[in-house]
Every structure is written in C-alpha cells, then in structure tokens.
Amino acid sequence: MIGALKSCGRRSARLYSNQPLYLNPHQWKGLPSDKIFELHNQRKEALGQYYNPTNEERELILSSLPDLMSRKGDKLDYVFELDNFKERYMNNTPVAQRGLPPKLSNVEVVARGDTPHQKRKNEQITRISAYELPLLANFRQAYQPPSKVNSVLKFKYFTDFSEESTPKNRTVVLTVNIKDLDLTTAQEKKFKLLSGNKFDHNTNVFKFTSKLLPEATQNARRAAEVFNALLTETKNLDDDFADIPLDTRHSKPHTPKPVFPKEWARPQDAPVAKFNIVNTIIEDVKTKKDSQYVKSLSP
Known part of the structure; x- marks a missing residue:
C-alpha cells in the first residue's frame, strides 16, 4: 500500500514537472513578487473562462501585496489587477467595498512639474478676460444705423x-x-x-x-x-x-388654397339648431349651485 502511494506520488510529481510553471501555483513559493504577478497573469490568460485561483495562488498573491504596493515608480502597474483580484476571487472582501472603482487605477498621472494643456488654456482665457477685455471700453462708439441708400444689398x-x-x-x-x-x-x-x-x-x-x-x-x-x-x-x-x-x-403657390364655389352654396339646406333641453337644465343647475356656494363663502 505504501509502495503504491509512493509510486503514485512520483508519477504525479513527474507529471507536474513537465507542465509550465504558471500552471503550478504551488511551485511559486519563494519567487520574487514580480515573477508571481507575471505567472498569475499568464495562468489567467491561458485558462480564460476556466480560470479559478487555488488556495496557494491566493496566499502568494496576498503575500506579494506589501512588496508591490510599497514601490514608487511602478505602483500603478499592479494596483488595478490586484484590486480586481481581491474583489473577484477573495472571499474576505467586505460587501460594502464590492463593486467600487479601483483605488488608484483611475488617478490621472501627470508628469511632475508639467501643467496640463487644458489648464494652461483656461488660465490664458481668464487672464485675457481680466486684463485685456476691459481695455475694449476705450474703443466704444455711438451706434449709427447704415443708411438705406448705401446698404441696398x-x-x-x-x-x-x-x-x-x-x-x-x-x-x-x-x-x-x-x-x-x-x-x-x-x-x-x-x-x-x-x-x-x-x-x-x-x-x-x-x-x-x-x-x-x-x-x-x-x-x-x-x-x-x-x-x-x-x-x-x-x-x-x-x-x-x-x-x-x-x-x-x-410666384404662385404650387398647391392653391381650395375655394368653395358660390354656386354650390344652399343656405336653405343648412342644419337648424335644435333645442337641447337636457343640457340647458344641467347648465342652469350648475349656475344655481355655484351662486349658492359663493354666497356661503361671502360675509
């Protein structure tokens, strides 16, 4: 029984040794933080939709966080991927922090000592409006409408x-x-x-x-x-x-307005207005009710 287990272990070790390093997270222990981060990206890209981090990979990524986040020059190179890794694959992420944007990946990176072009443009416009536009008051003139003789066209x-x-x-x-x-x-x-x-x-x-x-x-x-x-x-x-x-x-309209011929007019056939007794009674009742309501409100 023990011999069978040893042979099986040797066979599995030989199988793992033939695979690329990025497919075996248990062999990443002791590697530099940069190498661990690179192998993590390779494994995620190779597996695609079937990617699922193992416990060893989780522990190694978390152990490399202090080293990667303490760097000054290339800090932003890792922060986006690490924040998303913690949010997607770590079970200890608080519910209140899930779905929030990355902490540093959306920060605008500006070279030290350089002013953005848009900021310089806004400053120039503000400077002109503050110091140069008031000088236009010296060129004010009374408005004189052009004569019709000289402005025919x-x-x-x-x-x-x-x-x-x-x-x-x-x-x-x-x-x-x-x-x-x-x-x-x-x-x-x-x-x-x-x-x-x-x-x-x-x-x-x-x-x-x-x-x-x-x-x-x-x-x-x-x-x-x-x-x-x-x-x-x-x-x-x-x-x-x-x-x-x-x-x-x-100069005439393409669709002239239709004109009703006078010969067709027959006023004797026009409909005669009928007495609508029901509507007349209803209007009288409304008027009476309104007058009573107004009298109740008036002193």
Whole structure:
C-alpha cells in the first residue's frame, strides 16, 4: 500500500514537472513578487473562462501585496489587477467595498512639474478676460444705423460648427428690394424679365444664392458681381423687351388654397339648431349651485 502511494506520488510529481510553471501555483513559493504577478497573469490568460485561483495562488498573491504596493515608480502597474483580484476571487472582501472603482487605477498621472494643456488654456482665457477685455471700453462708439441708400444689398451668411467647410457654411444669399434701386417703369419690367424665377412678384424682392466657390467671401463677391451685371443690363434700354409679357407663375403657390364655389352654396339646406333641453337644465343647475356656494363663502 505504501509502495503504491509512493509510486503514485512520483508519477504525479513527474507529471507536474513537465507542465509550465504558471500552471503550478504551488511551485511559486519563494519567487520574487514580480515573477508571481507575471505567472498569475499568464495562468489567467491561458485558462480564460476556466480560470479559478487555488488556495496557494491566493496566499502568494496576498503575500506579494506589501512588496508591490510599497514601490514608487511602478505602483500603478499592479494596483488595478490586484484590486480586481481581491474583489473577484477573495472571499474576505467586505460587501460594502464590492463593486467600487479601483483605488488608484483611475488617478490621472501627470508628469511632475508639467501643467496640463487644458489648464494652461483656461488660465490664458481668464487672464485675457481680466486684463485685456476691459481695455475694449476705450474703443466704444455711438451706434449709427447704415443708411438705406448705401446698404441696398443684403447678404445672409450661414454658420455650421460641425465642420469648417460645408455647403451650408459657404452659402451666401443676396436679397434686394426693387423699390430701393430707383428704376423707371421700363427698367423695372426689364429687371423682372431678366431675373426670371429669382424675383418674387409678391414681395418685389430679388434673391440670388451662391455656393459654388469654396469660401463664403468668394460666393458673396460672385453674387455681387452677378447683380451688378444684371443691373447694368437693366439700365441699358436699347432693347427694353416691351413686347414680352411678365411670367409670374413661379410666384404662385404650387398647391392653391381650395375655394368653395358660390354656386354650390344652399343656405336653405343648412342644419337648424335644435333645442337641447337636457343640457340647458344641467347648465342652469350648475349656475344655481355655484351662486349658492359663493354666497356661503361671502360675509
């Protein structure tokens, strides 16, 4: 019996000796703390979902904690894994501490003597608002609204903060009222004919949109050049287009509002209001009850 046990022990020892070191936690005793921590990670990675720490591994991990936590330079390299090991696999973790974030793994690590970039940026903004912005009061001027004679053209810009260059950002809309151009009757008609569907006959406003060029300033310049060319051609009455009628179909709504024909109106067939006796009695009772309640409250 004793011989059989000895042979079985020798066989098991020979079997364990052929396995890698990270699969035998009972052989980790006496190794440095770094080596124990490395073997622990290798064993957990190799076994995957079947990983289950043994009693020897628990004892060795706990015994290596003081050495690893007392280091200064590479302390954060171990704290996350050790905290999670204690929380997941140790039975002596208090219930109140389970599920809490790691103690030091979420601490922001900043090089000693260096200021974060965001902090410097905030300090610069605060410095400007405290010392430079008050100096703008020396440049205050009374507001003078622009005269209508010098500000006939109106440019509308759009701003999209998602990207620097988008079709919305570079779009410029030019609008002008025909009454501000001081044109004659013949010139107004020619201007409307040349404008086509860019002119709204309901509001007498010319509207031109430019978004072909990559920058908004370029599109504004292009819109102004197109309008100047149109105005120059309008004032040239060598051919006034007097025999061409105006086309105002584009200014009309696409879906006109339906109009009820007067021929269909039959007032004699309209429904006659009936006497609703029940509702009338109910309203009278409500009024009487309300008046009695108000009288009971009044002195």
